[in-house]
Amino acid sequence: LKLNGFNGIRWYRPLKLKQVLHLKSLYPDAKLINGNSEVGVETKFKNAQYKVLISVTNVPELLTLKVKEDGIHIGSSVRLAQLQNFLRKVIVERDSHEISSCEAVLRQLKWFAGTQIRNVASVGGNICTASPISDLNPLWMATGAKFEIIDVNNNIRTTPAKDFFLGYRKVDLRPDEILLSVILPLTKPFEFVKEFKQAHRREDDIALVNAGMRVYIKEAGGDWIISDVSIIYGGVAAVPLRASKTENFLTGQKWDYGLLDETFDLLKEDIPLPENAPGGMVEFRSSLTLSFFFKFFLYVTHEMN
Numbered sequence: 135l136k137l138n139g140f141n142g143i144r145w146y147r148p149l150k151l152k153q154v155l156h157l158k159s160l161y162p163d164a165k166l167i168n169g170n171s172e173v174g175v176e177t178k179f180k181n182a183q184y185k186v187l188i189s190v191t192n193v194p195e196l197l198t199l200k201v202k203e204d205g206i207h208i209g210s211s212v213r214l215a216q217l218q219n220f221l222r223k224v225i226v227e228r229d230s231h232e233i234s235s236c237e238a239v240l241r242q243l244k245w246f247a248g249t250q251i252r253n254v255a256s257v258g259g260n261i262c263t264a265s266p267i268s269d270l271n272p273l274w275m276a277t278g279a280k281f282e283i284i285d286v287n288n289n290i291r292t293t294p295a296k297d298f299f300l301g302y303r304k305v306d307l308r309p310d311e312i313l314l315s316v317i318l319p320l321t322k323p324f325e326f327v328k329e330f331k332q333a334h335r336r337e338d339d340i341a342l343v344n345a346g347m348r349v350y351i352k353e354a355g356g357d358w359i360i361s362d363v364s365i366i367y368g369g370v371a372a373v374p375l376r377a378s379k380t381e382n383f384l385t386g387q388k389w390d391y392g393l394l395d396e397t398f399d400l401l402k403e404d405i406p407l408p409e410n411a412p413g414g415m416v417e418f419r420s421s422l423t424l425s426f427f428f429k430f431f432l433y434v435t436h437e438m439n
């Protein structure tokens with residue numbers, strides 16, 4: 135397994151997690167590959183060079199798809215098309231209040247790239263690329279998903295998706311760690327999740343702005359009070375951005391039209407897009423951040439009636 139002066143590229147295709155971890159311990163800089171839809175672009179067009187490539191498409195431990203107590207366990211090598219099929223099944227089988235997150239992810243996947251990419255691209259490949267415009271990362275954060283990470287010594291740690299993205303294409307993974315799986319929680323009664331994506335074209339296009347939003351509303355003294363809320367935008371900063379001031383304001387508020395004005399004001403503070411923001415179209419993208427929330431408000435209000 136030693137490279138010993140070998141100058142070409144090494145390609146491994148292990149069939150067990152144990153072997154993946156062993157290879158990773160020998161070659162901490164090795165690049166894991168799933169669908170190659172991101173790495174392929176890097177090597178072909180961005181002159182990236184990787185000496186050791188580990189294809190992890192055929193490792194059963196990375197292909198889990200299972201509903202457990204704490205949510206849906208999704209192996210990092212699960213392809214997006216497989217995830218779509220699985221979520222469709224879960225949506226039919228589970229109680230209607232449990233599936234709001236599943237429905238949001240499924241709707242987002244409909245507009246994720248095209249069929250060819252979804253057939254090969256993996257959940258883990260999208261997460262670990264940490265693209266600021268990833269269509270799924272804001273949703274993993276908003277839904278309260280957790281990521282399971284395994285190191286070369288077989289130690290597993292779990293981290294909330296909201297803490298995983300550290301900077302521009304930088305994630306909380308050491309060279310001796312890989313992403314094992316995602317745990318997507320099922321929703322409770324009166325917990326609602328919604329996805330958003332606005333692109334130039336509907337099909338196979340990158341988002342101008344996207345978002346994931348979740349709210350959990352409880353009845354108290356005849357009013358519907360916001361108990362917990364997550365509002366995450368993608369495409370507006372180097373990492374998916376949490377609208378923290380807005381979330382703080384909304385928590386404890388009554389779910390009615392009265393909250394809208396203040397929410398819009400706070401969203402402008404939370405998601406500032408300076409005139410020279412990368413991606414341009416600043417006015418349009420700013421207005422999208424507000425209109426996404428308005429759509430979310432209407433969606434939840436409609437679901438509650």
Ligand code: FAD
Pocket residue numbers: 165166167168169170171172173174175190210211245246247248251254255256257258259260261262263265267268269270307311312313314338339340341
């Ligand atoms: P790969 O290229 O195989 O890997 C990507 C990165 O993840 C590599 O750095 C790899 O080492 C790392 N990695 C993979 N698995 C692991 C693991 N288990 N642990 C640690 N690191 C790991 N993205 C969107 O969000 N929305 C879109 O609409 C969209 N459209 C696209 C359209 C086209 C035409 C193309 C080419 C790309 C598009 N993308 C889009 C981006 C890309 O397809 C996705 O990010 C995809 O999910 C990447 O998955 P992959 O399996 O192909 O990744």
